[in-house]
Structure formats: structure tokens, C-alpha cells
Amino acid sequence: MSSISADLNEKNVILAENVKKDYKSDSVVVHAVRGVDLHIQKGEFTAIVGPSGSGKTTFLNLISGLDTPSDGTILLNNKKISSMSGNELSDFRRDNIGFIFQAYNLIPVLNVEENVEYIMMLQGISKEVRHERVVEILDKMGMKGYENRFPSQLSGGQQQRVAIARAMASSPALILADEPTANLDSATSTSLLDMMRELNAETGMTFVFSTHDQHVVDKARRVVILEDGKNVRDEFKE
Amino acid sequence: MRFYLKMAWRNIFRNRKRTFLTGLIIGIGLASIMFTDAIVVGMKENMIRSVTSSFLGDAQIHREGFQEAFDSEKTVENYSELQKMLESDSNVERFTERVACFGTISSPSDINSIMLYGIDPEKEPEISKMDEAIIDGGYLNKENNGVLIGTKLAERLEVTTGDRIVLSVSNVQTGDLAQNMFRVAGIYNMQIDEMDTSSAFIPIAQARKMLGVKEGVHEVAVKFYDVQYASRHGAEFSAHYSIAGNKAETWPQLVPQMKKMLDMTDFSVGIVLIIVFAVIIFGIINTLFMSLYERIFEFGVLRAVGTRAASLKSLIVFEAASLAVYSIVLGVLLGTLIIYIGSIHGMNISGVEFAGATFTEEIKTVFRLRQFILHPLLIFIFTVAVSFYPARYAGRMSITHALQKTL
Numbered sequence A: 001m002s003s004i005s006a007d008l009n010e011k012n013v014i015l016a017e018n019v020k021k022d023y024k025s026d027s028v029v030v031h032a033v034r035g036v037d038l039h040i041q042k043g044e045f046t047a048i049v050g051p052s053g054s055g056k057t058t059f060l061n062l063i064s065g066l067d068t069p070s071d072g073t074i075l076l077n078n079k080k081i082s083s084m085s086g087n088e089l090s091d092f093r094r095d096n097i098g099f100i101f102q103a104y105n106l107i108p109v110l111n112v113e114e115n116v117e118y119i120m121m122l123q124g125i126s127k128e129v130r131h132e133r134v135v136e137i138l139d140k141m142g143m144k145g146y147e148n149r150f151p152s153q154l155s156g157g158q159q160q161r162v163a164i165a166r167a168m169a170s171s172p173a174l175i176l177a178d179e180p181t182a183n184l185d186s187a188t189s190t191s192l193l194d195m196m197r198e199l200n201a202e203t204g205m206t207f208v209f210s211t212h213d214q215h216v217v218d219k220a221r222r223v224v225i226l227e228d229g230k231n232v233r234d235e236f237k238e
Numbered sequence B: 001m002r003f004y005l006k007m008a009w010r011n012i013f014r015n016r017k018r019t020f021l022t023g024l025i026i027g028i029g030l031a032s033i034m035f036t037d038a039i040v041v042g043m044k045e046n047m048i049r050s051v052t053s054s055f056l057g058d059a060q061i062h063r064e065g066f067q068e069a070f071d072s073e074k075t076v077e078n079y080s081e082l083q084k085m086l087e088s089d090s091n092v093e094r095f096t097e098r099v100a101c102f103g104t105i106s107s108p109s110d111i112n113s114i115m116l117y118g119i120d121p122e123k124e125p126e127i128s129k130m131d132e133a134i135i136d137g138g139y140l141n142k143e144n145n146g147v148l149i150g151t152k153l154a155e156r157l158e159v160t161t162g163d164r165i166v167l168s169v170s171n172v173q174t175g176d177l178a179q180n181m182f183r184v185a186g187i188y189n190m191q192i193d194e195m196d197t198s199s200a201f202i203p204i205a206q207a208r209k210m211l212g213v214k215e216g217v218h219e220v221a222v223k224f225y226d227v228q229y230a231s232r233h234g235a236e237f238s239a240h241y242s243i244a245g246n247k248a249e250t251w252p253q254l255v256p257q258m259k260k261m262l263d264m265t266d267f268s269v270g271i272v273l274i275i276v277f278a279v280i281i282f283g284i285i286n287t288l289f290m291s292l293y294e295r296i297f298e299f300g301v302l303r304a305v306g307t308r309a310a311s312l313k314s315l316i317v318f319e320a321a322s323l324a325v326y327s328i329v330l331g332v333l334l335g336t337l338i339i340y341i342g343s344i345h346g347m348n349i350s351g352v353e354f355a356g357a358t359f360t361e362e363i364k365t366v367f368r369l370r371q372f373i374l375h376p377l378l379i380f381i382f383t384v385a386v387s388f389y390p391a392r393y394a395g396r397m398s399i400t401h402a403l404q405k406t407l
Helices: A002-007 A056-063 A086-096 A112-122 A127-140 A156-169 A186-203 A214-219 B002-012 B016-056 B079-087 B151-157 B193-198 B204-211 B229-241 B256-294 B296-304 B309-344 B374-386 B388-396 B399-404
Strands: A012-025 A028-041 A045-049 A071-076 A097-100 A174-178 A206-211 A222-227 A230-236 B059-063 B092-106 B111-119 B134-137 B146-150 B164-170 B177-188 B199-203 B219-224 B246-250
Touching: A012 A056, A012 A206, A028 A056, A028 A071, A028 A206, A028 A222, A028 A230, A045 A056, A045 A186, A045 A214, A056 A071, A056 A174, A056 A206, A086 A097, A086 B309, A097 A156, A112 A127, A112 A156, A127 A156, A156 A174, A156 A186, A186 A206, A186 A214, A206 A214, B002 B309, B016 B219, B016 B229, B016 B256, B016 B309, B016 B374, B059 B229, B079 B092, B079 B219, B079 B229, B092 B151, B092 B204, B111 B151, B111 B193, B111 B204, B146 B151, B146 B164, B146 B193, B151 B177, B151 B193, B164 B204, B177 B204, B193 B199, B199 B204, B229 B246, B256 B296, B256 B309, B256 B374, B256 B388, B296 B309, B296 B399, B309 B374, B309 B388, B374 B388
Parallel strands: A045 A206, A045 A222, A097 A174, A174 A206, B111 B199, B146 B177
Antiparallel strands: A012 A028, A012 A071, A222 A230, B059 B219, B059 B246, B092 B111, B092 B164, B092 B219, B134 B177, B146 B199, B164 B177
């Protein structure tokens, strides 16, 4: 408790203390996360890596409020998300977290502009402001002129650019990316990662990746290694 | 809200073939409901017409107690006042007066007891099909001493048109037997056993003279503008005209077995419609769940980025509503087409007897506003109502579980 209080400062975006997650299947209990401690500060570009089954996606789900921990404490932007109701969590994610999933995570029936403005629409931002923001961010992503295209009319790399634009459009404090390069070729992955690093440097948004892609690891400034549901190493790069 | 409506409309056309097939199934269901309604309306009107337009009329007014024993003394009270009331009644199209009594008819070969009717030869065809039912000879006119008899009675009496017969009735004034000779003017076939075997019709003036009832009337047969008026407002009519010792009854009271038969038809049709609705509803649930399972990951993404469960539920409900609108358009077009065809090319079952009535016309479908408003509205309401089940499922599903599904 004392350490949590001590770490409650404006620099922390994520503060996880002894986070555990157990899954029960019939009579078998699976310990997916076994007590992870992690502090991530504003502006970090962090990769959480580990082999399959190490608990990285589960941990990402926990710190994003998509799932609830069996034990431990998670503070996101100094707010305890485990005590929030369903709607509070939805609103909190909408306002504070941008999500990038593996490819093919855009809404197929919405065009590029509608996909990017979707979260702003949920926030109740006016059509004019949304449009300005969409134009600005698509320009930044190199997707200007694609506003009226539908996801099926885009390549995998282009779809991920739009997904990044959607995640960043509402300027959240944290961008969580779960295997964002999993379905992309090497050149496209590198290009996207470079772009995200630039955006990180430019906007100061915090990026956290769950990955086992070496490209992501290479580009990350901090690498947290999970094994068997525990963080076993935490490397900061120059 | 508009955004989700737009999304919903686009979503239902993601799989055009499936949406078309589902829409077609629901549409065929709706069209069949519309057609069933239209044909039942047509059949009921036909049945009612078969009963009422042969001779009965939509309603009849008698002196209270007349029908129990056909006592010739019991003529309608204050007929001139009644006439005025009927003439000024906006629901009454026409009416005619009759006298009726028991009597006998005899030919050189045989004698038979009959129900003798005195009718107004000019007004009667406006109410009944007496003139149309004549298959041999001609109709009555006011002056001559003609009589109309049924085919079976003619066979029994071994008479044909132009032959002489004798009618005997009891005179009300004297109590004596009054006999008159008539010539068979026409032989009719009403396809109603009672009418064809034991009824005879003469001009009302002759009948009054024989009975000694002067200007008396035993029966007033009434025809309404709307064939359904008697079913819907029969009680009002009865109450309005059952005054001064008279008794007014509409056809559901005069022929209660027909009313029961029509009620049973409504019940049977209701059961069929419930079954069709159930099939449609299960079809909709199946389609919605198929569409939902295919898009679990997508719903997971929507929830993850901040869409509230209620918004996701509303998206599913809007999709169902969009599917309903699409299906209703198909159904109404299809329904209109088959009802239109049915209204031109009816089913010919003339001669078939049902519940004491013989169908004399083709059964044709009849357009009713409810077929285009009530039935589509019910389909829409049911579709939206059943969509709450998959919507609830989508709203309650685990986001992390949904994000693992990448079909």
C-alpha cells in the first residue's frame, strides 16, 4: 500500500502491483499471470515480450481494463480500474486508451474516415472537429485521400495505419498494441514501427506493445520480458 | 443513434445473398399471411353473401313472436314509421316487405305443405337472387297470377311452367280456407334445400288478399351497404329497430350456425398465422445469431475501444429492424401481387355447400388496409422484439473472449 501511494504521481501511466490472473476450467486452475509488478511512465515506448503462454496478452487485457485481475492492484492514469463499473470502464477506455490489434481490426462497414472518427463520435465531439482531426491524422499517417475507402479496399499495412490513426485520434494517454505486426511483412512492420516511434516522440503518448516480433523489440526503448506469468527482466535501452 | 442506424443498414448487406434469402423467407411469410387474410375475407364475404343474398337479406324485422309459429295475424307494427326509419338510415341500402305463412300447394298429381311467401316483384330482386335463380320460365309481375316454385317441388308436383296449381292458406279475418289457382310462372334453383323443396312465391298483393291482412307485412328484409356491417354493428341495428313490438335481427342472429362457422374459421386462421409467425421468428433469430457469431471479434473491438454494451445492443436491434424493413418491402410487394392475382382469378367452388350455405360465386381475395399495416407492423414488432435475445447475448459477452475469435 505504501509503495502504491508513493508511486501515485503524474508521471505514471500504468502502475501494476502484484497483479495475478487465474482462469478456472472445470477443476483445473490456470495461473496466467502470477504476480507482475510494473510501472510505466508517460511517453515510454515499451515492448512486453515473451513466448506464447507467458501471459503478455492477458497482462495487456488486465492493464487495459478488458479483464479483471484475480489479485493485485492496477492504476491507470492514477485511477483504480478494477473498481469501475461496466459503463465507467467503457468510458475510461474510450477516453484514455487507444487500441491497436492484429490486422483486420477495422470495422468493415465503415470507411476510413468513419473508422478513425468512431471513438471521437463516442466522445460526442462535433462532426466538424472530428473531420478536421481525421484529415490531420490521416495526413500524418500517409493515408490522405483514402478517407472514403473501405477496409476491404486497403492493404494490410494501410489497414494498420488506419488502426493507428483510430487509436491516436482522440489523443489518449496510452496506446496498447497487441501483436500489431503479426500479419504484416517485414518491410511494412518496420515502416509502421518507425511511424509509431515518431508519433511517440512527437506527441508524448505512451506506447505499450505485446509482441514476440523481433522488429518491435528492436525498436522499443524499454523491453519487459514475461515468462510463466511473471516479469523476469526489465531492460531500458539508450 | 444515426451512426448506428447507418452501420446496421450496411451490416445487413455485408452478406447480400444471405440477407436476400432471409428477407425472402420473411417476405414469403408475410405475403402468405397477407394472402391468407385476403382469401379468408373473400371467403367469409362470399359465405355471408351466399346466405344473405339468396333470400335472407342482411337483416330482417318481424313482429315479436312471429317466427315462433308463423302466426299470420302477427304483422309488423307501425310499418309506415318503420319504412321512414329505414329510408333515412345511412347504413341501409335497400329493403323489401314480404308476407309469409304456412299453406299447401296442390297439382293434379300431388299435394305438398309449403311456406308461402308474398313478395314485391319489383323490390325483391334488389334484396334476393330470386329472379337470378330461375332456370325455367320467367319472373313474377304484379298483375298476373303467377307462382314461383323450386325444382324439387316442381318434380314432386309433376308440373312445369304454365301448368296450373292451387294454393291454400288460412284467412286471418275469417279463419276459413282461402284457395286460389295460379299458373307456374317460373321454376327456380336456389341450391338451398328448404327453398327448393317447400317454398312458393307469389306477388304480395295476391298473398295479402288470400290472407286478409290488407297492407300488413310479416317480414322486412334489409340489405346493408357494407357486407360486414351486420357482423360489426348487428347489436346496434337490433336495438334501434326492436321497438313497438317488433323484433329486428341481423344474419348472425338469424343464422347462428353460420356465425359460429365464421368464428371457427377465424380461430383456425389465427392458429395458422401463429405458426407462420413462429417460423418467421425462428428464422430471424437464426440469421441474427449467425451474423453475430461471424462478427464476435468485431464486437470485441467495438467494446474494447469504448463502445458501451447498450450501444452494441442497440446496433443489433437496429440490424434486426433494418432486416425487418427490407423483408417487409419484399413481403408487401409479393403479397400485393398474389392478392391482386387472386382478386382477378378467383377460386371457383360454386355449388359447394358449407355450413348450410351454397357458394354461388368464385372466391376472390379482398384487399384490406390491415394487410398492409397491421401484418407488416406485427412482423416489424416481432422481429425487433426477438432481436433483444441476440442483442443481450452480444452485450453480455466477455470482451477478451470475443477478441480471441478471429474467424
